[in-house]
Amino acid sequence: MPRYLILRQFEVDESQMPPIGRRSxxxxxxxxxxxxxxxxxxxxxxxxxxxxxxxxxxxxxxxxREHSSRLGRHKLALLQEIAGDVTPADFPPE
Numbered sequence: 001m002p003r004y005l006i007l008r009q010f011e012v013d014e015s016q017m018p019p020i021g022r023r024s025x026x027x028x029x030x031x032x033x034x035x036x037x038x039x040x041x042x043x044x045x046x047x048x049x050x051x052x053x054x055x056x057x058x059x060x061x062x063x064x065r066e067h068s069s070r071l072g073r074h075k076l077a078l079l080q081e082i083a084g085d086v087t088p089a090d091f092p093p094e
Contacts, residue, residue: 003038003057004064007078010050017042017050024071032067034059055082 012020028035036057043051058064061079068076 001057003082005080005082006054008052008074009077010074013048014044014050020073027067027070
């Protein structure tokens with residue numbers, strides 16, 4: 001199944017994120033069971049607003065966009081299918 005990297009730029013600060021995270025999980029579990037939320041990296045920009053870099057597994061991009069739309073309170077700044085993953089172990093010294 002395809003995996004996607006998603007950059008979300010939220011309209012809230014870090015203290016306001018727990019209910020949004022819970023809502024995202026509720027949407028996945030209740031209305032989008034085909035989606036798997038693998039993990040997210042959370043950063044705070046210079047204005048104190050949250051941005052998340054999320055990895056989702058989903059049947060298609062449209063489903064990820066619909067989940068994002070239903071979640072609200074953010075701008076979907078990037079949505080790209082992941083071609084693969086690498087780690088330093090994939091590049092051993094010669």
